[in-house]
Amino acid sequence: MKWLRDILDKVAPTFKADGKLEKLYPIFEATDTILFSTDERTHSGPHIRDSVDIKRVMILVVIALIPCYIFGAMNVGYQMAMALGQSSTWWENLLSGALKILPIIAVAFASGAFWELLFAVIRRHPVSEGFLVTCALIPLVMPPTIPLWQVAVATTFGIVIGKEIFGGVGMNIFNPALVARAFLFFTYPGRISGDKVWVSGPDGYSGATALAVPAAELSQDAVTLLESVTQFDFSWINLFMGWIPGSIGETSTVWIMVGAVFLALTGIASWRVMVGAILGLTGMAALTNFMAEITGSTNTMLTLPAHYHLVMGGFAFGVVFMATEPVTGAHTDKGRWIYGIFIGGLTVIIRSINPAYPEGAMLAILLMNAFASLIDYFVIRGNIKRRMVRYAQ
Amino acid sequence: MNHIFIKKGHDIRIAGIPSKDVVSIPGSDTVAISPKTFRGVKPKRMVSEGDRVQIGSPLFFDKTKPEVKWASPANGTVQTIQFGARHVIEKIEIKIEGTDSISGQTFLMEQLESADHQTILNRILEANLFPLIRQRPFNKVANPKDSPRDIFISAVNTAPLSVDLESVLESEKMAFQAGVTALSKLTDGSVVVTSKKAMELQHAEVQTISGPHPAGNVGIQIHHSKSIKPGEIIWSVNAQHVITLGKLFLNGSYSPDILVTIAGPGATNPQTVFAKVGASIGSLIAKQEISEPTRLISGNVLTGQTVEVDNFLGFYDSSVSIVLDSVDRPFMGMLAVGNSESKYSLTNTFLTFGEKFFNFNTAQNGELRAMVPINAWEKVLPMDVHPNALYRAILAQDIEEMEQLGMWECDDEDFALCSFACPSKIDVGSVIRDGLDMLEAEG
Numbered sequence: 063m064k065w066l067r068d069i070l071d072k073v074a075p076t077f078k079a080d081g082k083l084e085k086l087y088p089i090f091e092a093t094d095t096i097l098f099s100t101d102e103r104t105h106s107g108p109h110i111r112d113s114v115d116i117k118r119v120m121i122l123v124v125i126a127l128i129p130c131y132i133f134g135a136m137n138v139g140y141q142m143a144m145a146l147g148q149s150s151t152w153w154e155n156l157l158s159g160a161l162k163i164l165p166i167i168a169v170a171f172a173s174g175a176f177w178e179l180l181f182a183v184i185r186r187h188p189v190s191e192g193f194l195v196t197c198a199l200i201p202l203v204m205p206p207t208i209p210l211w212q213v214a215v216a217t218t219f220g221i222v223i224g225k226e227i228f229g230g231v232g233m234n235i236f237n238p239a240l241v242a243r244a245f246l247f248f249t250y251p252g253r254i255s256g257d258k259v260w261v262s263g264p265d266g267y268s269g270a271t272a273l274a275v276p277a278a279e280l281s282q283d284a285v286t287l288l289e290s291v292t293q294f295d296f297s298w299i300n301l302f303m304g305w306i307p308g309s310i311g312e313t314s315t316v317w318i319m320v321g322a323v324f325l326a327l328t329g330i331a332s333w334r335v336m337v338g339a340i341l342g343l344t345g346m347a348a349l350t351n352f353m354a355e356i357t358g359s360t361n362t363m364l365t366l367p368a369h370y371h372l373v374m375g376g377f378a379f380g381v382v383f384m385a386t387e388p389v390t391g392a393h394t395d396k397g398r399w400i401y402g403i404f405i406g407g408l409t410v411i412i413r414s415i416n417p418a419y420p421e422g423a424m425l426a427i428l429l430m431n432a433f434a435s436l437i438d439y440f441v442i443r444g445n446i447k448r449r450m451v452r453y454a455q
Numbered sequence: 456m457n458h459i460f461i462k463k464g465h466d467i468r469i470a471g472i473p474s475k476d477v478v479s480i481p482g483s484d485t486v487a488i489s490p491k492t493f494r495g496v497k498p499k500r501m502v503s504e505g506d507r508v509q510i511g512s513p514l515f516f517d518k519t520k521p522e523v524k525w526a527s528p529a530n531g532t533v534q535t536i537q538f539g540a541r542h543v544i545e546k547i548e549i550k551i552e553g554t555d556s557i558s559g560q561t562f563l564m565e566q567l568e569s570a571d572h573q574t575i576l577n578r579i580l581e582a583n584l585f586p587l588i589r590q591r592p593f594n595k596v597a598n599p600k601d602s603p604r605d606i607f608i609s610a611v612n613t614a615p616l617s618v619d620l621e622s623v624l625e626s627e628k629m630a631f632q633a634g635v636t637a638l639s640k641l642t643d644g645s646v647v648v649t650s651k652k653a654m655e656l657q658h659a660e661v662q663t664i665s666g667p668h669p670a671g672n673v674g675i676q677i678h679h680s681k682s683i684k685p686g687e688i689i690w691s692v693n694a695q696h697v698i699t700l701g702k703l704f705l706n707g708s709y710s711p712d713i714l715v716t717i718a719g720p721g722a723t724n725p726q727t728v729f730a731k732v733g734a735s736i737g738s739l740i741a742k743q744e745i746s747e748p749t750r751l752i753s754g755n756v757l758t759g760q761t762v763e764v765d766n767f768l769g770f771y772d773s774s775v776s777i778v779l780d781s782v783d784r785p786f787m788g789m790l791a792v793g794n795s796e797s798k799y800s801l802t803n804t805f806l807t808f809g810e811k812f813f814n815f816n817t818a819q820n821g822e823l824r825a826m827v828p829i830n831a832w833e834k835v836l837p838m839d840v841h842p843n844a845l846y847r848a849i850l851a852q853d854i855e856e857m858e859q860l861g862m863w864e865c866d867d868e869d870f871a872l873c874s875f876a877c878p879s880k881i882d883v884g885s886v887i888r889d890g891l892d893m894l895e896a897e898g
Contacts, residue, residue: 063786067784067786097786098788099784099785099789099820100784100822102782102822103780103818104818106882107883107885108756108872108875109756109759109817110816111819111880112800112801112802112820112831112875112876112877113793113804114802114820114831115789115820115821115824115880116822116878116879118804118805118878122804188822188824190824190825192827327803329803329829329830330804393844441841442860445839445840446860448839449839449860449861450859
């Protein structure tokens with residue numbers, strides 16, 4: 063790779079101070095340091111440093127998403143073949159699915175990179191690797207039928223309004239990828255909710271997500287209802303495996319779990335948030351099940367047990383890849399528990415009590431993003447209180 | 456006896472561990488003291504170029520506390536006095552020409568035990584050795600007019616490549632005890648000695664500590680035994696300097712020799728040597744065959760200062776660390792799987808197994824980024840302090856919030872590991888120092 067290094071070294075002066083393209087230095091710097099690790103040496107503080115950096119952290123999150131991408135492509139292809147009534151092999155599914163989602167990925171990365179680089183140049187800050195993760199997440203939370211221009215608009219909104227106006231990665235309050243999704247959800251609901259968008263099949267083909275099934279019926283038992291669906295296999299094990307209609311990357315709980323274990327082991331994502339969310343979800347689902355029994359409510363969603371909540375909709379994906387985002391989540395360990403528990407609980411509440419939004423996880427995480435600092439505030443007040451007691455002795 | 460169990464922290468497995476046997480190396484021709492390195496001190500010189508000084512002669516004093524003077528670590532001629540901006544003395548260099556020292560009153564153990572506060576204080580001041588005593592908060596030279604709540608002595612070094620204190624304290628037991636006894640007269644509280652193993656000591660409260668670095672830092676030890684409150688002052692003395700003080704009382708003169716480690720991945724012959732306070736770096740690394748580009752550090756790799764061959768060992772330092780200074784640029788390095796030869800991380804983001812010692816270089820291993828809190832700081836800070844919140848309070852210059860978050864209990868050296876571990880490459884320690892400066896300026 064010496065030739066590439068030589069080229070970069072040759073063009074470097076053009077971008078450095080007093081060079082012709084000095085203004086574009088952040089773009090050169092990003093390209094240079096992504097291709098070849100930086101040789102920056104320590105100048106203040108400890109003379110030696112840990113090998114990990116933000117580039118590594120961010121790229122590992124992208125790597126953790128790869129199983130979801132591969133499975134997502136296969137599932138999109140599989141659902142497509144099913145809708146057309148064809149039988150297909152797994153690699154045919156992978157191929158046709160990949161053809162469907164590659165343009166979405168390309169558009170997300172292109173528009174994300176455009177805004178990140180533009181802001182880096184105008185605001186004269188280094189290009190932050192965080193946009194890689196945002197751009198990698200956005201396609202996975204879109205339905206396969208999403209129009210490409212909407213992907214571009216959503217990514218723009220997510221990166222600019224969700225992140226850059228706050229000052230970039232590290233300063234943002236809301237998860238930019240979720241902001242992107244929420245933007246589409248409220249501005250173009252027809253293309254990201256309902257029963258027409260989850261399978262890229264023939265025109266007018268409709269297939270509801272599993273969550274929409276109990277939300278649409280009154281006074282039934284959710285599990286029986288799911289099992290009576292013939293269009294798709296909504297048995298628990300299939301919901302867990304993920305061969306169901308839904309957003310591209312969120313259907314397979316099993317592959318999301320692979321990513322979760324990877325992120326927790328590498329120490330990038332907080333396992334406290336994940337475990338907390340599962341606890342919150344289980345507790346709240348137990349409560350709604352109990353309420354359904356004693357109140358005799360006609361709301362079918364209330365009867366959905368916790369282990370179904372866990373594998374349906376975007377909960378697993380949201381908790382593993384979005385709630386655990388270190389910047390927008392709680393920053394203290396105690397806070398992370400509370401933050402996670404509330405996300406789990408709120409997901410069930412939004413799903414069951416307000417079935418107009420069968421997808422509760424996205425809104426639950428965004429809401430808790432807003433409250434994360436408040437949770438930290440109370441945890442830190444607790445620490446201060448302990449200290450003041452000690453000082454008063 | 457109190458035992459402190461430290462869980463958080465990390466012993467950096469850096470290669471080039473110094474051998475424990477003490478070797479003698481040819482002494483330094485010159486020694487120097489840099490007055491500008493003492494925080495908050497306004498130095499005024501007491502010698503001129505060409506003056507003859509003995510070991511223990513005063514070289515300069517602090518204009519804000521004129522009774523605090525600095526002793527010459529050598530007998531010889533003042534060779535150069537280097538001035539910096541606004542005529543502040545940067546360095547006083549002495550050419551060594553003999554071994555004569557100023558001698559004063561000697562004490563027997565019993566006399567020390569019955570001595571009073573003023574006698575001990577006066578003796579340390581007149582021997583010009585008071586700067587060996589530092590105070591918390593702010594980690595600066597103590598003020599002899601203060602009456603410290605307690606005096607803390609760390610008898611354990613956990614910093615990377617540091618001197619093995621256990622054997623020194625064993626061989627200098629008498630002097631150490633004398634130093635402790637003398638110091639116990641300077642406080643109404645107690646002298647608290649923290650060590651790895653239980654020690655037999657009079658006039659001191661001995662406590663033990665276990666766990667990784669920064670367990671050996673006196674700040675951590677204070678925090679875990681009886682944390683410092685606003686308005687309180689605690690003094691601390693390096694264990695080797697306690698021996699120096701002990702010898703002053705027993706022998707009547709200043710013995711400026713201490714153990715110094717010469718170590719690190721760039722050292723070809725990592726060793727422990729006897730050297731004078733302020734010895735020249737060149738003389739200390741004479742036995743190292745350094746061919747590659749290296750960075751020389753006076754002090755340890757976490758908190759030390761970069762020095763050149765013709766510079767001198769810092770006043771409080773007892774190691775010279777040598778780290779490789781060439782950094783390469785691997786292609787697509789961020790995707791590397793990594794192994795224990797090429798990567799060293801407290802996270803599990805690389806495939807590094809085992810307890811191999813690592814050849815650190817001066818690579819920052821990344822660029823400065825905004826804080827991404829993945830608990831890297833919290834994992835290496837054994838204090839009941841939220842580093843993240845404190846860091847932000849300092850950036851916001853919110854002094855009240857800083858105080859509430861525990862600023863008084865903090866010192867930058869205790870946060871050095873946070874900077875080491877930070878994936879965003881933030882120098883947390885220097886921000887903590889900024890916070891302390893703000894707090895001190897506020898009064």
